[in-house]
Amino acid sequence: xxxxxxxxxxxxxxxxxxxxxxxxxxxxxxxxxxxxxxxFWSLQHAQLYSEPQRLTATGYLAERRETGGRRRRHYRLxxxxxxxxxxxxxxxxxxLTEMRDLALLKxxxxxxxxxxxxxxxxxxxxxLAEYEEIMKRAGADLPAGVRLSLEAGILAERTWVRFWSRxxx
Amino acid sequence: xxxxxxxxxxxxxxxxxxxxxxxxxxxxxxxxxxxxxxxFWSLQHAQLYSEPQRLTATGYLAERRETGGRRRRHYRLxxxxxxxxxxxxxxxxxxLTEMRDLALLKxxxxxxxxxxxxxxxxxxxxxLAEYEEIMKRAGADLPAGVRLSLEAGILAERTWVRFWSRxxx
DNA sequence: ACTTAGACAGTCTATTTTAGACTATGACCG
DNA sequence: CGGTCATAGTCTAAAATAGACTGTCTAAGT
Numbered sequence: 001x002x003x004x005x006x007x008x009x010x011x012x013x014x015x016x017x018x019x020x021x022x023x024x025x026x027x028x029x030x031x032x033x034x035x036x037x038x039x040f041w042s043l044q045h046a047q048l049y050s051e052p053q054r055l056t057a058t059g060y061l062a063e064r065r066e067t068g069g070r071r072r073r074h075y076r077l078x079x080x081x082x083x084x085x086x087x088x089x090x091x092x093x094x095x096l097t098e099m100r101d102l103a104l105l106k107x108x109x110x111x112x113x114x115x116x117x118x119x120x121x122x123x124x125x126x127x128l129a130e131y132e133e134i135m136k137r138a139g140a141d142l143p144a145g146v147r148l149s150l151e152a153g154i155l156a157e158r159t160w161v162r163f164w165s166r167x168x169x
Numbered sequence: 170x171x172x173x174x175x176x177x178x179x180x181x182x183x184x185x186x187x188x189x190x191x192x193x194x195x196x197x198x199x200x201x202x203x204x205x206x207x208x209f210w211s212l213q214h215a216q217l218y219s220e221p222q223r224l225t226a227t228g229y230l231a232e233r234r235e236t237g238g239r240r241r242r243h244y245r246l247x248x249x250x251x252x253x254x255x256x257x258x259x260x261x262x263x264x265l266t267e268m269r270d271l272a273l274l275k276x277x278x279x280x281x282x283x284x285x286x287x288x289x290x291x292x293x294x295x296x297l298a299e300y301e302e303i304m305k306r307a308g309a310d311l312p313a314g315v316r317l318s319l320e321a322g323i324l325a326e327r328t329w330v331r332f333w334s335r336x337x338x
Numbered sequence: 339a340c341t342t343a344g345a346c347a348g349t350c351t352a353t354t355t356t357a358g359a360c361t362a363t364g365a366c367c368g
Numbered sequence: 369c370g371g372t373c374a375t376a377g378t379c380t381a382a383a384a385t386a387g388a389c390t391g392t393c394t395a396a397g398t
Contacts, residue, residue: 005382006357006382006383008382008383008384009269009271009274010383010384012274012278013274016277016278019278020278025347026347026348027346027347027348030347036277037274037277040268040269040270040273040274041269041270041274042267043384043385044384044385044386044387045348046348046349046350046384046385046386046387047383047384047385049347049348049349050349050383070346070347070348070391070392070393072347072348085278088275089275089278089279089280090280090284092272092275092284092285092287092288092289093271093272093275093285093288093289094288094289094291094292095271095272095292096270096292096293096296097268097269097270097273097293097325097329098211098268098269098270099209099266099267099268099269099325100178100209100210100266100267100268100269101209101210101265101266101267101321102178102262102264103261103262103264104209104266104318104321105178105181105182105206105209105210105318106257106258106262107314107317107318107321108185108205108206108314108315108317108318109181109185109188109189109254109258109314110185110258110312110313110314111258111259111314113314113317115259115261116261116262118261119261119262119263120261120262120263122263123263123264123265124265124266127265143279144279145276145277145278145279145280145282146277148276148277148282148336149273149274149276149277151332152270152273152276152332155328155331155332156266156268156325156328158328159324159325159328160266162324163320163321163324167317174353175353175354175386177353177354177355179354179355194376195376195377196375196376196377199376212355212356213355213356213357213358214377215355215356215357215358215377215378215379216354216355216356218376218377218378219354238363238364239362239363239364239375239376239377241376241377339398340397340398341396341397341398342395342396342397342398343394343395343396343397344393344394344395344396345392345393345394345395346391346392346393346394347390347391347392347393348389348390348391348392349388349389349390349391350387350388350389350390351386351387351388351389352385352386352387353384353385353386354383354384354385354386355382355383355384355385356381356382356383356384357380357381357382357383358379358380358381359378359379359380360377360378360379360380361376361377361378361379362375362376362377362378363374363375363376363377364373364374364375364376365372365373365374365375366371366372366373366374367370367371367372367373368369368370368371
């Protein structure tokens with residue numbers, strides 16, 4: 001439990017996922033991210049190995065290490081982590097969606113929108129279809145928060161499909 | 170012109186802005202970012218001091234330094250930078266919008282959406298109003314690409330206002 | 339029994355980016 | 369002349385990214 005660290009969004013992603021799983025290895029986390037929140041909050045898989053170590057060193061997580069075989073590390077929430085997560089969840093934020101859209105950046109600097117549009121429409125349609133599929137299959141059993149963020153993703157993708165379609169000529 | 174560097178989106182932001190300005194100091198760039206693309210592609214102002222140096226060292230930009238006073242550095246596009254920018258603009262991308270939304274992340278992990286919604290509606294309404302104001306005042310004279318990305322921002326903000334309003338109860 | 343392909347699981351490094359404190363210069367006002 | 373505000377720039381530690389690289393286990397085919 002060395003000197004304190006700053007808790008970043010990445011930290012809360014780890015804390016939140018570990019809580020949801022009860023106990024998880026970095027590899028589990030990686031799969032959880034890929035299947036859900038990775039769609040709207042991307043991070044490097046290497047982070048899912050280093051961040052839990054940071055959080056363990058400072059008492060937010062507890063680690064249990066396999067003695068044989070791959071000596072995997074299994075993490076669970078420590079009381080301190082639980083508390084930190086609760087507090088973070090309770091605190092509303094006025095921070096806005098931050099977006100990074102390479103296609104839009106190119107347009108801004110004068111790239112030809114028609115040339116961009118075809119690929120973008122297709123890519124966004126694909127994402128939209130994927131989300132709608134998840135919603136159709138699993139929508140009803142999803143935890144409320146997960147479903148809500150999925151809905152947000154669907155709305156956002158629809159917006160982009162509309163936007164780019166308009167410029168596809 | 171030392172060993173090559175990787176050109177990142179940040180590099181193209183600098184190249185693009187320098188081209189638009191003809192010649193610019195980091196401080197000019199900082200103001201340009203704040204007034205326009207900073208809304209949809211955030212970056213640290215310190216980057217606008219270090220990135221042009223990187224680009225100058227590798228021949229993408231040319232630097233002219235004031236001899237007296239503040240010894241400001243003025244940058245303009247070198248032929249190599251011009252070429253790189255052209256190529257980047259011409260190349261379409263299938264990369265999707267990447268978004269980072271703290272409020273949504275909290276919701277995902279079970280935060281109370283009603284508690285989040287009030288602040289979010291207000292913040293997004295504010296942003297939307299700001300964009301619409303710019304569009305109303307300057308819309309007609311804006312370069313096409315700039316106007317288009319502004320339109321995209323407006324659509325996105327409307328989507329978010331609608332989403333959060335629905336949950337504001 | 340042996341091998342090998344593919345899924346599973348994790349590590350590493352260099353570079354970039356972020357957060358944000360800190361410093362300095364010039365211009366104008368009383 | 370001194371203060372204050374806008375202008376302009378620097379610095380550092382910590383965190384994140386890109387992506388190559390290395391192992392381990394299982395199961396199917398030979």
